Amino acid sequence: MKWNARPLVHRAEYRILVATDDFETSQWIKTFTDARWSHTHRGWHVPDTERNRAVFRLAPKIDKSPDKSIVQQVARFKLWLQSRRYSENTVKTYADALICFLTFFVHKTVDEIDIDDLILFNNEYILEQKLSASYQNQIVNAVKLYFAQIQHRKLDVELIHRPKRQKLLPNVLSKAEVKMLLEAHVNFKHKVMLCMIYSCGLRSSELVGLKPTDIQSDRNVVVIRQAKGKKDRIVPLSPLILDMLRQYYTGYKPKVWLFEGNQPGAPFSAKSLQFVLKEAVRKTQIQKPVTLHWLRHSYATHLLESGTDLRYIQELLGHNSSKTTEIYTHVSTQSIQMIKSPFDDL
Known part of the structure; x- marks a missing residue:
């Protein structure tokens, strides 16, 4: 019997690759x-055990504490x-990647990782497991930053082919659907939180990060402090929301955060x-996979449909680029509904 065996990490598992004709x-x-x-790899792979190492004539495993080394590098x-x-979310995302x-x-x-390994990782791990394009980009960004800033190596990580970004339209609810959602809860606190997200176009992290003093x-x-991109911004406060907030404040008396969890002084998670x-x-x-961000998308789209200038919407949402905000023009139905189909003239 003839073969060529070597250790392999496949889908985060220790394996032995055995190539043979x-x-x-x-x-x-x-x-x-x-x-x-x-x-x-054009070969079979089996679990990396002491028995299999002996069978395929590989040296016994030497405990070099790889996990400890990884922990040190990530730290x-x-x-x-x-x-x-960098924001806590970005630090966690990049560290996990x-x-x-x-x-x-x-x-x-x-030091032994080279360009070929980067391409191998792209094919053997990301593509083979059919991971999302956004996750692939996160991996690329993290690896690129790590090698450049920590290892000080000129490694062309662009060879981990970046996928083309999917051009997906934002998910938007109708005003009728939004109204149903906002009126669904009997719990007044929960109702106020959802109303705040829609009425101000907030991200969920922005809502739970609000303090009573941010309501001017x-x-x-409403003052949104140190949101995405470390930016402050202000958004208009609806008189109806202000009345709801006054009722909420009287009933719940938050101490530190506007919306607190079960523990006083701790933010709502x-x-x-x-x-x-x-x-x-x-x-x-509602038979749709609604998320909290759908309310923010709906806020922007409904503003656009009511005639609000796109530049103001960009400021209200806290977008760096107008191109990010322009995507809402593709889901606004006001102008589309006014277009007459040529079918009607047949």
């Missing part, structure tokens, strides 16, 4: 527990991100806020 050897390898064929990367004041990448090459040192009733505005929306959707029986 001999039919009898292939049939023999297939009898191993959890033997799998890899189209990418350095997180410190660099935090010192540059780097862990995934380094774990895939756990049998190599960071004398100016009829984003996960609990998602559950609040889920319950509202269940009560209305």
